Amino acid sequence: MFAVDLRHYLILSAILFVLGIIGILSRKNSVGILMGIELVMNSAGINFVAFSKYVASDLSGQIFALFIFLIAASEVVVALAIILRIYQNKTTVNIEDIKDLKC
Amino acid sequence: MSLPEFLKELFESWPLLGILPLWFYSLICILGLLFLFLFPFAGIAVYIERKIAGDIQARIGPNVVGPYGILQWIADALKLLLKEDIIPALADKKLFILSPMIIFLSGAAAYAVIPFAENVILANLNIGIFYLIAITSMVALGLILGGWASNNKWSLLGGMRAAAQIVSFEIPVALCILTAVLVAGTLDMTQIVKNQSPYHWNIFHNPFMFIAAFVYYIAALAEANRTPFDIPEADSELVSGYNTEYSGMRFAIFFLIEYAECFVICAVAATLFLGGWHPPFIDISGLALPLRMPLQVMVFMAKAILLLLVMMWIRWTLPRYRVDQLMKLCWEVLVPFSFVCLLGTAFWMALFKGKGVPEMIYALLGWGS
Amino acid sequence: MYTQFATVLIFLIIGAGMVPLILLVGKILRPSNPDPKKLTSYECGEEPVGGSWVQFNLRFYVIAILFLIFDVEVVLMFPIGATFRQWMISQAGKGLLVFAEVALFIGILLIGFAYAWGLRPPAQRKNHKPCPCLNF
Amino acid sequence: MTAQDFFFYIFALITLLPAIVCVFHPNILYAGLSLFGSFFGVAGIYILLGADFIAATQVLIYVGGILVLILFAVMLSKDIYGAKFQDEKKKKIMPIILGSVLLGFLLKFILTTPWNMTLTDEAPLPTTSRLGDLLLTDYLLPFELASILLLAALIGAIILARSK
Structure with missing residues (x-):
């Protein structure tokens, strides 16, 4: 049971993924939601690298992890720009108050 | 081979020391590096800096404690140790304590990959120089926390400015290191130095590398918040910026890390551009190991300390930059220059199939060294 | 590989443990008589005015954006930097x-950099020339 | 119970405990800070998986870049009159239930499907130069598209963030 193999890494990333989802659903502050998204991205990264080591022993998994960093960085940059732009107009980052589009 | 492995092999045959595990040797090496090299070096560097400052300003530096003031730094350390350590009431206690830890960690952990000599490197990582960039990028985090936690308008603005400065000067540093890696071909620090030789230093490999060395030195100077780029601690404006509220031993840690980081910059510059432990035009690789390694350490330290003296010389001669001049310098001068050097080096390597100017000259002259 | 990273791990643990150790030594040796006057935040002697969580504009944020984008570019370039020499020496053709x-990879990003550089705030195009992309 | 397994459990704890703090802590600044610990745990996991370059990238991009950005955003978006960071109490029961149901499904799939694992125990080889070869040959198109994505993100973010 203790010998660590692929399943242990998958369980770890599954827990991290679920924590990220809970973070996204339970946060009212939009920057907090972004932190939840980062946790989800990290869990996907762990999965890719774990598969790269245990299943296909070439490095394609690690290349995908590299591209996950790329996507996570550009996503955070744009998302935070939007959040700060909203903050400038409505001085709040609370997602409950940002419902102008709602009819 | 890293220092702990070298020591383990050395003491393998000894009766008592033979059974010690490898991590014990690395523990000893780390403690030795911290207590025998990092702390005394920071103290001596402070003393040398104050002596040089005195000399440049035509006055005598500290000369009261001990002959010629040599023990001045011990007196300073004790004074800071005995000073009261105030945590402001409104300050955020947890962050106030956490921020020096992060800064100290990122400053000290960079020493793990500095190649002092052939086998004298603490951790012979295959991603040596990239690990160093990753670890030193954590300082910005510590500064923001330090500025934010001490609940003081000056330290907050100082922390923000320092983080913005460090963050923006990290791009030229990373690009210039990338240029050096293009030429060196590996990320492993000892391998980078081994690829160079007494007759072929990376700085002369091609003209773009020559420019990249200077761009690296300037950008790294700014990243360590050294004058003429020390806006955050500008005494006149921001009352020493983010470490306004820190006093006593906590302030000493910020002080210690500034000098530790300065040495890391000089050591990396010496390794990447000035041929690590290879003396200029003198081939010492023929000597026996016990004689060759101390010599190599001396050569490496000579180069690093020479660069450090230049850094101190710059500090006491050049005036300070304004914030927008500083950002303009970074984003309008250093980053374009480092991009040009990167593309230029890549083109040079593609054109001459990786050979540098020295090799071509030696080929012309028929030395073939 | 694991032995080298074990040394790095020990270094990180000792580095993290060193600061509390130094502060503990300091706490034992030094006097500690906190009085309210000393604990107010330092404002060159005057009474501290208002909280310090002052709000400031976005120019620091634009720097952080530029940094992160070019940081990712540098990261993608490092593996290529590590093998560039092999490619140059071996397959000469x-x-x-x-x-x-x-x-091509760097050129496309230089377009973004040129955009960030050419960004003049409309109002002060003629006289005051702040650093354009960061309009300090 | 080799050293690797021992370190796996340590790094798993270093990853999960701060992640739990980040999800449930009312103060947004401490939540951001606990991400710092969780990213280091993930970097340790990458090292255990033999991906040394990815671990250093994780520290460089997440801790040195994204976390700095998040902390900037947290500090910039604070209410003006010195109000603390209190996140209003939003009842967290529903997300936790949903999360545990999702976790149950995931664990069932993980434990039941027969993974054809190749358990190799020789020391992992350095990966940086092999990554570079792959990027230049097999994954050239994604590599070139990456710069276009970065360009789009850069210009989009600057247009949004540049205060008129």
Whole structure:
């Protein structure tokens, strides 16, 4: 049971993924939601690298992890720009108050 | 081979020391590096800096404690140790304590990959120089926390400015290191130095590398918040910026890390551009190991300390930059220059199939060294 | 590989443990008589005015954006930097092709950098020339 | 119970405990800070998986870049009159239930499907130069598209963030 193999890494990333989802659903502050998204991205990264080591022993998994960093960085940059732009107009980052589009 | 492995092999045959595990040797090496090299070096560097400052300003530096003031730094350390350590009431206690830890960690952990000599490197990582960039990028985090936690308008603005400065000067540093890696071909620090030789230093490999060395030195100077780029601690404006509220031993840690980081910059510059432990035009690789390694350490330290003296010389001669001049310098001068050097080096390597100017000259002259 | 990273791990643990150790030594040796006057935040002697969580504009944020984008670019370039020399020395013929790939990657990002550089705030285009993309 | 397994459990704890703090802590600044610990745990996991370059990238991009950005955003978006960071109490029961149901499904799939694992125990080889070869040959198109994505993100973010 203790010998660590692929399943242990998958369980770890599954827990991290679920924590990220809970973070996204339970946060009212939009920057907090972004932190939840980062946790989800990290869990996907762990999965890719774990598969790269245990299943296909070439490095394609690690290349995908590299591209996950790329996507996570550009996503955070744009998302935070939007959040700060909203903050400038409505001085709040609370997602409950940002419902102008709602009819 | 890293220092702990070298020591383990050395003491393998000894009766008592033979059974010690490898991590014990690395523990000893780390403690030795911290207590025998990092702390005394920071103290001596402070003393040398104050002596040089005195000399440049035509006055005598500290000369009261001990002959010629040599023990001045011990007196300073004790004074800071005995000073009261105030945590402001409104300050955020947890962050106030956490921020020096992060800064100290990122400053000290960079020493793990500095190649002092052939086998004298603490951790012979295959991603040596990239690990160093990753670890030193954590300082910005510590500064923001330090500025934010001490609940003081000056330290907050100082922390923000320092983080913005460090963050923006990290791009030229990373690009210039990338240029050096293009030429060196590996990320492993000892391998980078081994690829160079007494007759072929990376700085002369091609003209773009020559420019990249200077761009690296300037950008790294700014990243360590050294004058003429020390806006955050500008005494006149921001009352020493983010470490306004820190006093006593906590302030000493910020002080210690500034000098530790300065040495890391000089050591990396010496390794990447000035041929690590290879003396200029003198081939010492023929000597026996016990004689060759101390010599190599001396050569490496000579180069690093020479660069450090230049850094101190710059500090006491050049005036300070304004914030927008500083950002303009970074984003309008250093980053374009480092991009040009990167593309230029890549083109040079593609054109001459990786050979540098020295090799071509030696080929012309028929030395073939 | 694991032994080297074990040394790095020990270094990180000792580094993290060193600061509390130094502060503990300091706490034992030094006097500690906190009085309210000392604990107010330092404002060159005057009474501290208002909280310090002052709000400031976005110019620091634009710097952080530029940093993160170019940081990712540098990260993608490092593996290529590590093998560039092998490519140049071994397949002599394809050297320029590899250089073209790298130049394309960097060139596209230089367009973004040129955009960030050419960003003049409309109001002060003529006289005061702040650093354009960061309009300090 | 080799050293690797021992370190796996340590790094798993270093990853999960701060992640739990980040999800449930009312103060947004401490939540951001606990991400710092969780990213280091993930970097340790990458090292255990033999991906040394990815671990250093994780520290460089997440801790040195994204976390700095998040902390900037947290500090910039604070209410003006010195109000603390209190996140209003939003009842967290529903997300936790949903999360545990999702976790149950995931664990069932993980434990039941027969993974054809190749358990190799020789020391992992350095990966940086092999990554570079792959990027230049097999994954050239994604590599070139990456710069276009970065360009789009850069210009989009600057247009949004540049205060008129």
